[in-house]
Amino acid sequence: MGWTDWTPLPLATPFTQEALRETLDGGQAFRWQFLEMESCWQGIWGRFVARVVLDQDERLLYRIPEELMPQAAEALKNYFLSDTNWGKIADRLPWRSDRELAQAIEAYSGLRLLNQPFPETLLGFLCSATKQIPQIKLLCHKLADSLGEEILPGGPLALPTWEKLAQTSEASLRSLGLGFRAKNIKKTADAIAKDPAVLLRIEHLPYHEAHAALLDFPGVGSKVADCALLFGARMYEAFPVDTWILKVLEKRYGLNDWKKVQLESFGRIHFGPYAGYAQQYLFARERSLS
DNA sequence: AGGCAGGTGGCCA
DNA sequence: TGGCCACCTGCC
Known part of the structure; x- marks a missing residue:
């Protein structure tokens, strides 16, 4: 090559x-x-x-x-x-009145959100439930290794398509080490197989409608839906609340005893149309401090 | 050895 | 609605 x-x-x-x-x-x-x-x-x-x-x-x-x-x-x-000027976008986040955010932006100045293919972003985050990043990467690697197509002869492998996953048994998926995620992936693949254009449609819906539509897939809750939309569909108002962001909002913003849906709303309101970009800064900083 | 990990969904008051 | 818990598997 x-x-x-x-x-x-x-x-x-x-x-x-x-x-x-x-x-x-x-x-x-x-x-x-x-x-x-x-x-x-x-x-x-x-x-x-x-x-x-x-x-x-x-x-x-x-x-x-x-x-x-x-x-x-x-x-x-x-x-x-x-061509996206992330510096300008960061400047529009409320860092002037938010010391936590200001410190995170300073520490990771130049951080970007990637523009990933929507279908495979959803797949990645269906693997992510109660897994750490190295484990999620391993699961993605195994999925590509056993079910993906060669991008070049003898070269790297793409992640499997949803069509391919629909043709794969849950048992085969489990054998890759996916655990209970196998059933979710299989059922989601079946749903997509019945309506092959569904992901393309969702990707172009307004954020709230896209979020609601994604919740119909088994294994896709609010957090996974937000990740798929933020990282795979350029919907930057999505504000995924995971365990790390939960810690940030509790410890550093004093939002104890808030419900998850309330925290999601807080994020979108406090940080604005690029809440998801702020989330990524806060996520990076919180992880580095732990 | 037992608990926990970028969550979700089902069950019960 | 709100709290609890099972769910696979690997890693500390």
Whole structure:
């Protein structure tokens, strides 16, 4: 597999090493790994694969298998939303009156939200219930390894499509170590198989309707729905409340005894239309402090 | 060895 | 509505 030369990917908002690591490996995507031999990150999304690294001037460089060019380069720019000015968006968050948020933004300046394919984002987060990030990554790897298609001959494997998952037995899924998540994935796959355009439809619904529609899938609750919409459908008002954010809102915002739905509303109201971006900053900081 | 982990859904008052 | 708990599996 021949790779292109390293090529700059101009970004409206530059990365730092910390922000790049947190973006690729902080839990919004599960298919990036740091290759020690190559000293770079390799990621797989959809039917694409790419390697990226920050050079000494903190410019993002990428290389892609020649066979996937030139489409993959365009797909990579879209995946990173290279034209989006995240610095400007961060400036619109209420950091001036919110010390916690200000500190998180300072610590992870340059953090981005990736633009991932919606179907596989949903799959990743269906694997995530009561799992830590390394375990979720492992499950995704096993799914791709045993059920995914080769992106290039002998090369990396894509995550399985929902169609493929619908053709797979729950027992086969369980054998991958998915545990009780296997049943949810299987049933969700069956539902999608009966209505193949459903995910495309949901992806283009207004946030609240999309969220409600996702709850119909077994294993998809409010948190998983918000993650799928935030990381896979560019719905930045989604504010996933997981155990980490729960801790942040309790300990640092004093919101003890609040219900989960109340905290979700608080997030969207307090942080505004980019609440999910604020969430990602707070999530990163809280995890690093623990 | 037992409890816990980027949750969800079912059951019971 | 609100609280409790089972659910797979691996890791500390």
